[in-house]
Amino acid sequence: MELYDCQMAPNPRRARIFIAEKHLDIKTNEISIIEGENLKEDYLKINPWGLLPSLVVDENTVISEVPSIFLYLESMHPEPNLLGNDLLETVNIQSWERFSEMNGMQAVGEFFRNQAEPLANRGMPGFSGVAQVPELVGRGKKRAEWYYSQLNDRLGKSAYVAGKRYTAADITALCVVDFGKAVGLPFEAGCTNISRWYDEVSKRPSSKM
Protein backbone atom coordinates (compact mmCIF):
# COMPACT_ATOMS: atom_id res chain seq x y z
CA MET A 1 0.00 0.00 0.00
CA GLU A 2 1.32 3.45 -0.93
CA LEU A 3 -0.02 6.98 -0.52
CA TYR A 4 0.57 9.58 -3.21
CA ASP A 5 0.87 12.72 -1.20
CA CYS A 6 1.58 16.45 -1.39
CA GLN A 7 2.94 17.89 1.84
CA MET A 8 1.62 21.42 1.35
CA ALA A 9 -1.89 20.46 0.24
CA PRO A 10 -4.78 20.21 2.72
CA ASN A 11 -6.62 17.22 1.25
CA PRO A 12 -3.65 14.83 1.33
CA ARG A 13 -3.14 15.99 4.92
CA ARG A 14 -6.59 14.65 5.85
CA ALA A 15 -5.34 11.22 4.79
CA ARG A 16 -1.96 11.65 6.53
CA ILE A 17 -3.57 12.57 9.85
CA PHE A 18 -6.05 9.69 9.59
CA ILE A 19 -3.17 7.28 8.94
CA ALA A 20 -1.22 8.69 11.90
CA GLU A 21 -4.24 8.35 14.21
CA LYS A 22 -4.48 4.69 13.16
CA HIS A 23 -0.74 4.22 13.86
CA LEU A 24 -0.24 2.84 10.36
CA ASP A 25 3.03 2.92 8.50
CA ILE A 26 2.30 3.53 4.82
CA LYS A 27 4.93 4.52 2.29
CA THR A 28 4.33 7.94 0.76
CA ASN A 29 5.36 9.41 -2.59
CA GLU A 30 5.55 13.19 -2.81
CA ILE A 31 3.92 14.81 -5.85
CA SER A 32 4.26 18.58 -6.14
CA ILE A 33 1.00 20.26 -7.14
CA ILE A 34 2.71 23.66 -7.37
CA GLU A 35 5.17 22.26 -9.91
CA GLY A 36 2.32 20.52 -11.74
CA GLU A 37 3.65 16.99 -11.17
CA ASN A 38 0.07 15.87 -10.55
CA LEU A 39 -0.77 16.62 -14.18
CA LYS A 40 2.20 14.81 -15.70
CA GLU A 41 2.07 11.41 -17.35
CA ASP A 42 3.67 9.43 -14.54
CA TYR A 43 1.07 10.47 -12.01
CA LEU A 44 -1.86 10.40 -14.44
CA LYS A 45 -1.17 6.67 -14.80
CA ILE A 46 -2.03 6.39 -11.09
CA ASN A 47 -4.87 8.91 -11.08
CA PRO A 48 -6.11 10.05 -14.52
CA TRP A 49 -7.79 13.09 -13.01
CA GLY A 50 -4.59 14.43 -11.45
CA LEU A 51 -6.05 14.69 -7.95
CA LEU A 52 -4.28 14.07 -4.66
CA PRO A 53 -4.15 12.09 -2.47
CA SER A 54 -4.36 8.61 -3.99
CA LEU A 55 -4.09 5.44 -1.95
CA VAL A 56 -2.73 2.58 -4.06
CA VAL A 57 -4.05 -0.57 -2.39
CA ASP A 58 -2.78 -3.04 -4.99
CA GLU A 59 -2.28 -3.16 -8.74
CA ASN A 60 -6.05 -3.20 -9.34
CA THR A 61 -7.24 -0.69 -6.75
CA VAL A 62 -6.49 3.00 -6.42
CA ILE A 63 -8.66 5.03 -4.03
CA SER A 64 -8.54 8.73 -4.68
CA GLU A 65 -11.41 10.25 -2.74
CA VAL A 66 -10.57 11.11 0.88
CA PRO A 67 -13.85 9.83 2.41
CA SER A 68 -13.29 6.53 0.56
CA ILE A 69 -9.68 6.35 1.82
CA PHE A 70 -11.08 6.88 5.33
CA LEU A 71 -13.66 4.13 4.86
CA TYR A 72 -11.15 1.66 3.46
CA LEU A 73 -8.59 2.22 6.21
CA GLU A 74 -11.20 2.15 8.99
CA SER A 75 -12.62 -1.12 7.69
CA MET A 76 -9.17 -2.72 7.50
CA HIS A 77 -7.97 -1.20 10.79
CA PRO A 78 -11.01 -0.56 13.00
CA GLU A 79 -9.14 0.82 16.03
CA PRO A 80 -9.07 3.54 17.12
CA ASN A 81 -12.53 4.21 15.73
CA LEU A 82 -12.72 7.47 13.77
CA LEU A 83 -15.86 7.00 11.65
CA GLY A 84 -18.49 5.92 14.17
CA ASN A 85 -19.42 3.00 16.42
CA ASP A 86 -23.05 2.73 15.35
CA LEU A 87 -25.22 3.89 12.48
CA LEU A 88 -26.37 7.21 13.93
CA GLU A 89 -22.85 8.15 15.05
CA THR A 90 -21.49 7.19 11.64
CA VAL A 91 -24.08 9.33 9.86
CA ASN A 92 -23.38 12.24 12.20
CA ILE A 93 -19.59 12.09 11.74
CA GLN A 94 -19.98 11.75 7.97
CA SER A 95 -22.27 14.79 7.85
CA TRP A 96 -19.91 16.99 9.88
CA GLU A 97 -16.84 15.79 8.00
CA ARG A 98 -18.58 16.66 4.77
CA PHE A 99 -19.75 20.01 6.15
CA SER A 100 -16.12 21.06 6.62
CA GLU A 101 -15.19 19.85 3.17
CA MET A 102 -18.04 21.46 1.24
CA ASN A 103 -18.16 24.74 3.15
CA GLY A 104 -14.69 25.12 4.62
CA MET A 105 -12.20 23.39 2.35
CA GLN A 106 -13.93 24.48 -0.84
CA ALA A 107 -14.25 28.06 0.44
CA VAL A 108 -10.60 28.46 1.45
CA GLY A 109 -9.66 26.58 -1.72
CA GLU A 110 -11.43 29.01 -4.01
CA PHE A 111 -9.94 31.96 -2.10
CA PHE A 112 -6.45 30.52 -2.59
CA ARG A 113 -6.59 28.92 -6.04
CA ASN A 114 -8.04 31.97 -7.74
CA GLN A 115 -5.14 34.23 -6.79
CA ALA A 116 -2.08 31.97 -6.35
CA GLU A 117 0.36 32.71 -9.17
CA PRO A 118 1.55 29.14 -9.79
CA LEU A 119 -2.07 28.06 -10.29
CA ALA A 120 -2.89 30.64 -12.98
CA ASN A 121 -4.52 28.14 -15.31
CA ARG A 122 -5.64 25.77 -12.60
CA GLY A 123 -8.57 27.49 -10.95
CA MET A 124 -9.97 24.08 -10.00
CA PRO A 125 -8.13 21.08 -8.52
CA GLY A 126 -6.91 18.48 -10.95
CA PHE A 127 -7.31 18.84 -14.69
CA SER A 128 -5.78 22.08 -15.92
CA GLY A 129 -7.20 24.76 -18.18
CA VAL A 130 -9.73 26.43 -15.88
CA ALA A 131 -8.84 30.12 -15.60
CA GLN A 132 -8.76 31.91 -12.29
CA VAL A 133 -11.86 34.00 -11.50
CA PRO A 134 -10.79 36.99 -9.36
CA GLU A 135 -14.31 37.42 -7.90
CA LEU A 136 -13.92 34.04 -6.23
CA VAL A 137 -11.23 35.38 -3.93
CA GLY A 138 -13.83 37.55 -2.21
CA ARG A 139 -16.53 34.90 -2.42
CA GLY A 140 -14.20 32.34 -0.89
CA LYS A 141 -13.44 34.74 1.96
CA LYS A 142 -17.13 35.34 2.61
CA ARG A 143 -17.92 31.64 2.52
CA ALA A 144 -14.99 30.82 4.81
CA GLU A 145 -16.15 33.42 7.33
CA TRP A 146 -19.60 31.84 7.29
CA TYR A 147 -18.01 28.43 7.80
CA TYR A 148 -15.94 29.67 10.75
CA SER A 149 -19.02 31.21 12.36
CA GLN A 150 -20.92 27.94 12.05
CA LEU A 151 -17.98 25.89 13.30
CA ASN A 152 -17.59 28.26 16.25
CA ASP A 153 -21.29 27.86 17.13
CA ARG A 154 -20.97 24.12 16.89
CA LEU A 155 -17.89 23.98 19.11
CA GLY A 156 -19.73 26.09 21.68
CA LYS A 157 -22.16 23.20 22.11
CA SER A 158 -19.89 20.23 21.51
CA ALA A 159 -16.38 19.32 22.73
CA TYR A 160 -15.40 18.00 19.30
CA VAL A 161 -16.87 18.66 15.88
CA ALA A 162 -19.11 15.58 15.73
CA GLY A 163 -19.67 15.15 19.47
CA LYS A 164 -17.89 14.10 22.64
CA ARG A 165 -14.84 12.49 21.08
CA TYR A 166 -12.20 13.08 18.42
CA THR A 167 -13.22 11.70 15.01
CA ALA A 168 -12.64 12.14 11.27
CA ALA A 169 -14.80 15.28 11.47
CA ASP A 170 -12.08 16.93 13.57
CA ILE A 171 -9.41 15.92 11.08
CA THR A 172 -11.07 17.69 8.17
CA ALA A 173 -11.95 20.77 10.24
CA LEU A 174 -8.34 21.01 11.46
CA CYS A 175 -7.07 20.76 7.88
CA VAL A 176 -9.42 23.58 6.85
CA VAL A 177 -8.36 25.82 9.76
CA ASP A 178 -4.64 25.29 9.15
CA PHE A 179 -5.12 25.77 5.39
CA GLY A 180 -6.90 29.06 6.12
CA LYS A 181 -4.07 30.18 8.39
CA ALA A 182 -1.47 29.25 5.78
CA VAL A 183 -3.08 31.23 2.95
CA GLY A 184 -4.08 34.36 4.88
CA LEU A 185 -7.66 33.48 5.77
CA PRO A 186 -7.54 32.53 9.48
CA PHE A 187 -10.56 32.38 11.80
CA GLU A 188 -11.10 35.61 13.73
CA ALA A 189 -9.92 36.02 17.31
CA GLY A 190 -13.56 36.24 18.42
CA CYS A 191 -14.07 32.58 17.52
CA THR A 192 -13.10 31.47 21.02
CA ASN A 193 -14.71 28.06 20.71
CA ILE A 194 -12.68 27.24 17.63
CA SER A 195 -9.62 28.51 19.45
CA ARG A 196 -10.22 26.23 22.47
CA TRP A 197 -10.77 23.20 20.22
CA TYR A 198 -7.89 24.10 17.89
CA ASP A 199 -5.39 24.28 20.76
CA GLU A 200 -6.50 20.87 21.94
CA VAL A 201 -6.52 18.96 18.65
CA SER A 202 -3.25 20.60 17.59
CA LYS A 203 -1.53 18.93 20.55
CA ARG A 204 -2.17 15.49 19.12
CA PRO A 205 0.95 13.99 17.50
CA SER A 206 -1.04 13.37 14.31
CA SER A 207 -1.47 17.11 13.79
CA LYS A 208 2.25 17.36 12.98
CA MET A 209 1.59 15.39 9.79
Added chain:
Amino acid sequence: MELYDCQMAPNPRRARIFIAEKHLDIKTNEISIIEGENLKEDYLKINPWGLLPSLVVDENTVISEVPSIFLYLESMHPEPNLLGNDLLETVNIQSWERFSEMNGMQAVGEFFRNQAEPLANRGMPGFSGVAQVPELVGRGKKRAEWYYSQLNDRLGKSAYVAGKRYTAADITALCVVDFGKAVGLPFEAGCTNISRWYDEVSKRPSSKM
Protein backbone atom coordinates in the same frame (compact mmCIF):
# COMPACT_ATOMS: atom_id res chain seq x y z
CA MET B 1 -39.81 9.60 8.96
CA GLU B 2 -40.32 12.52 6.60
CA LEU B 3 -38.37 13.90 3.65
CA TYR B 4 -38.17 17.64 3.08
CA ASP B 5 -38.06 17.84 -0.67
CA CYS B 6 -38.01 20.21 -3.63
CA GLN B 7 -39.39 18.70 -6.82
CA MET B 8 -37.37 20.81 -9.25
CA ALA B 9 -34.01 20.48 -7.48
CA PRO B 10 -31.49 17.78 -8.43
CA ASN B 11 -30.13 16.92 -4.97
CA PRO B 12 -33.49 16.10 -3.38
CA ARG B 13 -34.12 13.97 -6.48
CA ARG B 14 -31.12 11.80 -5.60
CA ALA B 15 -32.89 10.96 -2.33
CA ARG B 16 -36.29 10.47 -4.02
CA ILE B 17 -34.88 8.00 -6.55
CA PHE B 18 -32.98 6.11 -3.84
CA ILE B 19 -36.19 5.83 -1.80
CA ALA B 20 -38.12 4.62 -4.86
CA GLU B 21 -35.47 1.99 -5.64
CA LYS B 22 -35.85 0.74 -2.04
CA HIS B 23 -39.65 0.64 -2.46
CA LEU B 24 -40.06 2.78 0.64
CA ASP B 25 -43.05 4.96 1.35
CA ILE B 26 -41.84 8.12 3.07
CA LYS B 27 -43.97 11.22 3.51
CA THR B 28 -42.56 14.26 1.69
CA ASN B 29 -42.95 17.97 2.37
CA GLU B 30 -42.38 20.30 -0.56
CA ILE B 31 -40.16 23.34 0.07
CA SER B 32 -39.74 25.77 -2.85
CA ILE B 33 -36.14 26.88 -3.30
CA ILE B 34 -37.12 29.29 -6.08
CA GLU B 35 -39.53 31.03 -3.71
CA GLY B 36 -36.91 30.98 -0.95
CA GLU B 37 -38.95 28.81 1.43
CA ASN B 38 -35.74 26.98 2.33
CA LEU B 39 -34.41 30.16 3.93
CA LYS B 40 -37.51 30.94 5.99
CA GLU B 41 -37.87 30.35 9.69
CA ASP B 42 -40.10 27.28 9.50
CA TYR B 43 -37.61 25.33 7.44
CA LEU B 44 -34.53 26.68 9.22
CA LYS B 45 -35.89 25.01 12.36
CA ILE B 46 -35.47 21.70 10.51
CA ASN B 47 -32.21 22.55 8.75
CA PRO B 48 -30.44 25.71 9.96
CA TRP B 49 -28.35 25.88 6.78
CA GLY B 50 -31.38 25.98 4.48
CA LEU B 51 -30.25 23.03 2.39
CA LEU B 52 -32.43 20.38 0.78
CA PRO B 53 -33.16 17.54 1.09
CA SER B 54 -33.48 16.77 4.81
CA LEU B 55 -34.56 13.40 6.14
CA VAL B 56 -36.22 13.76 9.54
CA VAL B 57 -35.72 10.40 11.22
CA ASP B 58 -37.17 11.34 14.61
CA GLU B 59 -37.29 14.40 16.85
CA ASN B 60 -33.57 14.12 17.60
CA THR B 61 -32.19 13.22 14.19
CA VAL B 62 -32.24 15.17 10.95
CA ILE B 63 -29.96 13.96 8.14
CA SER B 64 -29.31 16.59 5.52
CA GLU B 65 -26.40 15.31 3.44
CA VAL B 66 -27.42 13.05 0.56
CA PRO B 67 -24.62 10.45 1.03
CA SER B 68 -25.62 10.21 4.70
CA ILE B 69 -29.30 9.79 3.76
CA PHE B 70 -28.19 6.99 1.42
CA LEU B 71 -26.15 5.33 4.17
CA TYR B 72 -28.94 5.56 6.73
CA LEU B 73 -31.61 4.15 4.41
CA GLU B 74 -29.35 1.37 3.09
CA SER B 75 -28.48 0.30 6.64
CA MET B 76 -32.14 0.23 7.71
CA HIS B 77 -33.34 -1.32 4.42
CA PRO B 78 -30.46 -3.33 2.92
CA GLU B 79 -32.33 -4.64 -0.14
CA PRO B 80 -31.97 -3.98 -2.99
CA ASN B 81 -28.33 -3.15 -2.37
CA LEU B 82 -27.30 0.22 -3.83
CA LEU B 83 -24.12 1.05 -1.89
CA GLY B 84 -22.03 -2.12 -2.24
CA ASN B 85 -21.92 -5.73 -1.11
CA ASP B 86 -18.32 -5.72 0.10
CA LEU B 87 -15.68 -3.17 1.05
CA LEU B 88 -14.07 -2.72 -2.36
CA GLU B 89 -17.41 -2.41 -4.10
CA THR B 90 -18.60 0.07 -1.47
CA VAL B 91 -15.48 2.19 -1.90
CA ASN B 92 -15.83 2.08 -5.68
CA ILE B 93 -19.51 3.10 -5.67
CA GLN B 94 -18.83 5.86 -3.15
CA SER B 95 -15.99 7.22 -5.31
CA TRP B 96 -18.07 7.27 -8.49
CA GLU B 97 -21.11 8.70 -6.75
CA ARG B 98 -18.90 11.46 -5.39
CA PHE B 99 -17.26 11.99 -8.79
CA SER B 100 -20.65 12.91 -10.26
CA GLU B 101 -21.44 15.19 -7.37
CA MET B 102 -18.15 17.10 -7.26
CA ASN B 103 -17.60 17.36 -11.00
CA GLY B 104 -21.06 17.06 -12.51
CA MET B 105 -23.59 18.41 -10.03
CA GLN B 106 -21.37 21.25 -8.88
CA ALA B 107 -20.50 22.17 -12.49
CA VAL B 108 -24.09 22.30 -13.76
CA GLY B 109 -25.04 23.95 -10.48
CA GLU B 110 -22.62 26.83 -10.94
CA PHE B 111 -23.70 27.24 -14.58
CA PHE B 112 -27.34 27.51 -13.47
CA ARG B 113 -27.15 29.35 -10.14
CA ASN B 114 -24.99 32.16 -11.47
CA GLN B 115 -27.48 33.22 -14.12
CA ALA B 116 -30.94 32.20 -12.88
CA GLU B 117 -32.90 35.34 -12.06
CA PRO B 118 -34.68 34.08 -8.95
CA LEU B 119 -31.30 33.17 -7.43
CA ALA B 120 -29.75 36.64 -7.88
CA ASN B 121 -28.42 36.78 -4.32
CA ARG B 122 -28.06 33.06 -3.89
CA GLY B 123 -25.02 32.12 -5.94
CA MET B 124 -24.42 29.18 -3.62
CA PRO B 125 -26.93 26.67 -2.25
CA GLY B 126 -28.40 27.40 1.15
CA PHE B 127 -27.54 30.53 3.10
CA SER B 128 -28.31 33.64 1.06
CA GLY B 129 -26.17 36.70 0.33
CA VAL B 130 -23.60 35.28 -2.08
CA ALA B 131 -23.78 37.28 -5.31
CA GLN B 132 -23.84 35.64 -8.71
CA VAL B 133 -20.50 35.57 -10.54
CA PRO B 134 -21.17 35.74 -14.30
CA GLU B 135 -17.80 34.12 -15.16
CA LEU B 136 -19.00 30.95 -13.45
CA VAL B 137 -21.61 30.39 -16.14
CA GLY B 138 -18.81 29.72 -18.63
CA ARG B 139 -16.66 27.87 -16.12
CA GLY B 140 -19.58 25.65 -15.18
CA LYS B 141 -20.15 24.84 -18.85
CA LYS B 142 -16.50 23.94 -19.36
CA ARG B 143 -16.44 21.78 -16.22
CA ALA B 144 -19.69 20.04 -17.19
CA GLU B 145 -18.31 19.26 -20.66
CA TRP B 146 -15.24 17.74 -19.00
CA TYR B 147 -17.50 15.71 -16.70
CA TYR B 148 -19.57 14.44 -19.62
CA SER B 149 -16.43 13.41 -21.51
CA GLN B 150 -15.17 11.46 -18.50
CA LEU B 151 -18.57 9.88 -17.88
CA ASN B 152 -18.79 8.91 -21.54
CA ASP B 153 -15.35 7.26 -21.38
CA ARG B 154 -16.34 5.40 -18.24
CA LEU B 155 -19.61 4.15 -19.74
CA GLY B 156 -17.67 2.90 -22.75
CA LYS B 157 -15.90 0.46 -20.43
CA SER B 158 -18.64 -0.27 -17.92
CA ALA B 159 -22.35 -1.09 -18.24
CA TYR B 160 -23.21 1.13 -15.27
CA VAL B 161 -21.31 3.98 -13.65
CA ALA B 162 -19.71 1.94 -10.88
CA GLY B 163 -19.62 -1.45 -12.64
CA LYS B 164 -21.89 -4.23 -13.83
CA ARG B 165 -25.00 -3.29 -11.92
CA TYR B 166 -27.21 -0.30 -11.11
CA THR B 167 -26.15 1.49 -7.91
CA ALA B 168 -26.24 4.85 -6.14
CA ALA B 169 -23.54 6.04 -8.57
CA ASP B 170 -26.09 5.79 -11.39
CA ILE B 171 -28.65 7.74 -9.39
CA THR B 172 -26.39 10.76 -8.97
CA ALA B 173 -25.13 10.64 -12.56
CA LEU B 174 -28.74 10.50 -13.82
CA CYS B 175 -29.66 13.49 -11.65
CA VAL B 176 -26.72 15.44 -13.10
CA VAL B 177 -27.62 14.55 -16.70
CA ASP B 178 -31.28 15.48 -16.28
CA PHE B 179 -30.35 18.68 -14.42
CA GLY B 180 -28.05 19.58 -17.33
CA LYS B 181 -30.84 18.93 -19.84
CA ALA B 182 -33.29 21.03 -17.83
CA VAL B 183 -31.04 24.09 -17.61
CA GLY B 184 -29.66 24.10 -21.15
CA LEU B 185 -26.43 22.19 -20.61
CA PRO B 186 -27.10 18.70 -22.03
CA PHE B 187 -24.42 16.16 -22.96
CA GLU B 188 -23.44 16.30 -26.63
CA ALA B 189 -24.89 13.87 -29.18
CA GLY B 190 -21.41 12.40 -29.64
CA CYS B 191 -21.53 10.98 -26.11
CA THR B 192 -23.03 7.73 -27.37
CA ASN B 193 -22.08 5.77 -24.26
CA ILE B 194 -23.92 8.18 -22.00
CA SER B 195 -26.84 8.00 -24.41
CA ARG B 196 -27.00 4.19 -24.27
CA TRP B 197 -26.83 4.20 -20.46
CA TYR B 198 -29.24 7.14 -20.12
CA ASP B 199 -31.92 5.41 -22.19
CA GLU B 200 -31.62 2.33 -20.02
CA VAL B 201 -31.63 3.92 -16.56
CA SER B 202 -34.40 6.32 -17.58
CA LYS B 203 -36.69 3.33 -18.14
CA ARG B 204 -36.59 2.43 -14.46
CA PRO B 205 -39.78 3.50 -12.63
CA SER B 206 -37.63 5.35 -10.06
CA SER B 207 -36.44 7.78 -12.73
CA LYS B 208 -39.93 9.30 -12.83
CA MET B 209 -39.34 10.63 -9.32
